[in-house]
Amino acid sequence: MSSLDFDRDFDPRLNGPVETHQPPQVFDPYVSTRLRGPRNGLIPIHSGLTERTAPVYGFHNIGGEDNDLTVQHEGTPLGQKIIVAGRIRDTHGQPIPHALIELWQANSAGRYIHKRDQHPAPLDPNFTGAGRTFADAHGYYSFTTIRPGAYPWGNHYNAWRPAHIHFSVLGQGFRQRLITQMYFPDDPLLEIDPIYMANPDRRVRDLLIARYDRRFDIPDNALGFRFDMFLGPNGTPLE
Amino acid sequence: MVHRSSPFEGLSPREIMRREQEEATRQPAWLPTGTQTVGPYFHFGMVERGDVPLIRGDNLPPGQRIRLTGAVLDGAGAPINDALLEIWQADGRGRFHTERAEPDFDGFGRFATDADGAFTIDTLKPGVSDDALPAAPHLDVHLFARGVLHTLFTRIYFDDEHNQHDPLLAQVPEERRDTLIARRSTTSSEDVVTYHFNFYMQGAAETVFLIEQE
Structure with a gap:
């Protein structure tokens, strides 16, 4: 790929959840995403206690x-x-x-x-x-x-x-x-x-x-x- | 040791607020910072001395020792040798260790995949956590890798538990729930029960990744 046309290469169908203002999972000009980005959309969920909690981070001194x-x-x-x-x-x-x-x-x-x-x-x-x-x-x-x-x-x-x-x-x-x-x-x-x-x-x-x-x-x-x-x-x- | 003070220290609260107000007119505060790939070189920044293990000593809360093995595979079935898994979980009694830094087990760990895309996670099997509705035992997982643009998040459940009652799993389309369930291995011993779980980034068995809705 000698030049990159981002408007041309950006395929909104591969975008993540609509209107999230986050990148798509697969962005063709970034070659590594082609086989690594999930092709299915993220599944929307109501999360639980696990997602709302965290430890007191002590693993770094x-x-x-x-x-x-x-x-x-x-x-x-x-x-x-x-x-x-x-x-x-x-x-x-x-x-x-x-x-x-x-x-x-x-x-x-x-x-x-x-x-x-x-x-x-x-x-x-x-x-x-x-x-x-x-x-x-x-x-x-x-x-x-x-x-x-x-x-x-x-x-x-x-x-x-x-x-x-x-x-x-x-x-x-x-x-x-x-x-x-x-x-x-x-x-x-x-x-x-x-x-x-x-x-x-x-x-x-x-x-x-x-x-x-x-x-x-x-x-x-x-x-x-x-x-x-x-x-x-x-x-x-x-x- | 010289500890340089923050450039914000010494400002009056009024001055900080004035500056923040000025800031807010330029920057809509509700726009979340965009995610970017972790890239291939995260190891020396995030897992400097090797993995951040979940089991770090002998002073452990009660619970069943387990070993979770598996690999992260791309859409062509090739191993992803530069992925990072970040784990957060309850202890064996379903409790989250959120109060103080606990050196031997706090439910948090990081595991980088090896040359074969493989990982080995030694931990305690999480208990049923006491949410609004009881949640089946599970691990919370972030997956980061070169070529992954989002902060991918999912849960791993266990096939020898009553997952049909789990309130989160019920929100996942039924035909894809299996992608979130670790399989108990037949080689399990009494002391350490082993499970197997692969992440498939694409393909028929593509792992379900989750996102919160408001």
Whole structure:
């Protein structure tokens, strides 16, 4: 596939529940979805106690350096130091206190430390690229990290992922759950990325882009980006 | 150890509210953040030291030890070797451990599939949980993988239980309920009862995935 026409390739019949503002299960331009996305729609149910409960997440032993990815090794990692901070709320705008937030990312050269990443960009001995933290009582969180690089992947000829940070958020019930990716403003790769473009709603896609926010800068040291996340029952229709 | 304070600390409640109000005019708060694939490289972020086991020590609540084995298979029947299962369940008496961090068993676990797409989940068999209506024993599951764009959610039941009375399973079309039921293996011993369950992402036996309705 040498070029991607998302309007042409998007088949609304393969969409998930109508009006959910979530991506379809199968999005042809993202090749891996073709055999992995369920073809049947999600079955709507009234859930039970299991879905509304969750443990006090204790499986990570989170320390003070787990939300600062620039101080996890002897030296300082290469690349541009950034702050990523924001607030976790539900779809009614209420803060979700003490959510467990995990992130992982490539280094500034666009290389993951993961053993399956074969991109021949250099690893950085001073950067792992994984962090975790709990939101505070008002839903606020903050990470210090390095701006990740873009990297090529095998989806189609000369395919590049725009720079992004993976996020996992565990809220107050098992189903208050989000797996997503955060992107950076003004990235020309966004509009040709089948993963970013898989979401058919431009407003939803826009909210995956962090905003540069000078209030979060550390002057002469790091640039600040704001990234808020809204957790709903997945698939809540837009009112 | 230097703990950097949050950029929000030190603001007055009035200032926080003013800023949030300003925020709300730009961002409709009811729009849920879009889901994205977990990608192939989640392991070092989510299961850093290997799986997050359900059984983490000897201080366990009473219950039957079980082992659930199976695989995650794509639409061509090929194993998915980069899937992650996230489990939440009641204990053997049907109770959810929600009050405090419990090191040995709290009902939460994560299991990455291996090179053959296979997983092995050692846990306690959940009891009948005390919902508005009693729920048959089940595991809640999130399934994440490269090429999976949603946060897929479903339940796994057991074929030696009274599933016909379960209020959630009753909402699943009858002809597809079997895709959510683990089969007890004939090799089960007294100490550990084993079950088998495969996730089929597509095809005639495609696993049912669920979504809450309001």
